[in-house]
Amino acid sequence: AQSVTQPDIHITVSEGASLELRCNYSYGATPYLFWYVQSPGQGLQLLLKYFSGDTLVQGIKGFEAEFKRSQSSFNLRKPSVHWSDAAEYFCAVGGSSNTGKLIFGQGTTLQVKP
Amino acid sequence: DTEVTQTPKHLVMGMTNKKSLKCEQHMGHRAMYWYKQKAKKPPELMFVYSYEKLSINESVPSRFSPECPNSSLLNLHLHALQPEDSALYLCASSPLLAKNIQYFGAGTRLSVL
Numbered sequence: 726a727q728s729v730t731q732p733d734i735h736i737t738v739s740e741g742a743s744l745e746l747r748c749n750y751s752y753g754a755t756p757y758l759f760w761y762v763q764s765p766g767q768g769l770q771l772l773l774k775y776f777s778g779d780t781l782v783q784g785i786k787g788f789e790a791e792f793k794r795s796q797s798s799f800n801l802r803k804p805s806v807h808w809s810d811a812a813e814y815f816c817a818v819g820g821s822s823n824t825g826k827l828i829f830g831q832g833t834t835l836q837v838k839p
Numbered sequence: 840d841t842e843v844t845q846t847p848k849h850l851v852m853g854m855t856n857k858k859s860l861k862c863e864q865h866m867g868h869r870a871m872y873w874y875k876q877k878a879k880k881p882p883e884l885m886f887v888y889s890y891e892k893l894s895i896n897e898s899v900p901s902r903f904s905p906e907c908p909n910s911s912l913l914n915l916h917l918h919a920l921q922p923e924d925s926a927l928y929l930c931a932s933s934p935l936l937a938k939n940i941q942y943f944g945a946g947t948r949l950s951v952l
Contacts, residue, residue: 757939768929768943815881824895825870825938829881
């Protein structure tokens, strides 16, 4: 069965520290992978996506993610976190069948300490 | 313009009311979506429209009735809702040939009393 797991429900980091949010997926075919961010009271904003090619993808707001097929992972990283990065982060997987059905992880809440 | 606009931002309704949620996009996308999101949970897909036709209904109760009047507009008509239907309702749109790349609106926060 297709699934996405975000092992960390809640993460707290200090402002200026580095960040890594974990995402593991289970998908039979070639996955299309996404990271979304949701600020309080807002919709989801696409941070970055991976379809194929270079396994290190750059996104908006200084985020990057690395696809590791051998580990079925797509972890999100940022070298220096800003207070405005505090939000909910969702990893998602979509398929090549182009149905529009995305499978989301349960989300990770990021808190940033001053 | 990469914006999906949803109105109203907040809605309170009784269980016997009829109301509608509206969604508009001007990105030329021909696929549009309704999601339901409960607090601290990921969005759950409800409906997918492709070329203004309903292509996916994720077994949503009939008290939710979607409508796509044209390629830019998507409505969700609500009738006889239950308190457990209280949630954030998100609209999204995407290119038809890249349905995985979805752009979301800010949502309508619905409370059913």
